[in-house]
Amino acid sequence: MAALAREDGARGQEQGRRGCEHYDRGCLLKAQKFCEECSTLFGEYYCSICHLFDKDKKQYHCESCGICRIGPKEDFFHCLKCNLCLAINLQGNHKCIENVSRQNCPICLEDIHTSRVVAHVLPCGHLLHRTCYEEMLKEGYRCPLCMHSALDMSRYWRQLDDEIAQTPMPSEYQNMTVDILCNDCNGRSTVQFHILGMKCNICDSYNTAQAGGCRISLDQQ
Secondary structure (H helix, E strand, C coil): CHHHHHHHHHHHHHHCCECEHHHCCCCCCCCCCECCCCCCECCCEEECCCCEEECCCCCEEECCCCEEECCCHHHEEEECCCCEEEEHHHCCCCCCCCCHHHCECCCCCCECCCCCCCEEECCCCCEEEHHHHHHHCCCCCECCCCCCECCCCHHHHHHHHHHHHCCCCCHHHCCEEEEEEECCCCCEEEEECCCCCCCCCCCCCCCEEECCCCEECHHHC
16 A cells, blocks of 8 residues: 555646645545645644645634635634624524525625625515625616615615606696505505605615505595
């Protein structure tokens, strides 16, 4: 066995060395940070659990996640319910969904839990890759899973209030009402129809969807 390993090691040297002469794939190795023979450093970061060698990126091993994360460790905490390491500023400041990290990103459909891309937590609790979230905002503002607003839209809602006030509907539509469902508070209400948007009577959001046909108010016919 040793002779065979030496022969494989010699072939590895002919093909190009990997760190040091003892690091050829055919040699008998024990995974560790340094070579026992020449003390060559295989990687600035080494995890004895994952057997991961890498450049120093302030990595740390999270026992709850079961994998190594890019740190620094003090900037993250592990949410037991979400089952994922999150930025420390989200501790006690995000909506938890059990094992949400075990779902794929709804934008790129790739795994979130093992991804090297930082996860972004939406107000509704769903997760996206940070890069996917930034791309999503170029096209819209709603969670692709539940349609809840993905960021604070209150400033835009106020602007929409002004636009609607300055844009009266034609007379045949001014008394028209419609039932709506709010994607932000899940409430239902009956409001005046307007082409620019229909405001939820409960939370003042314009992130609403029509839940019934239009009709003329009986008291205004």
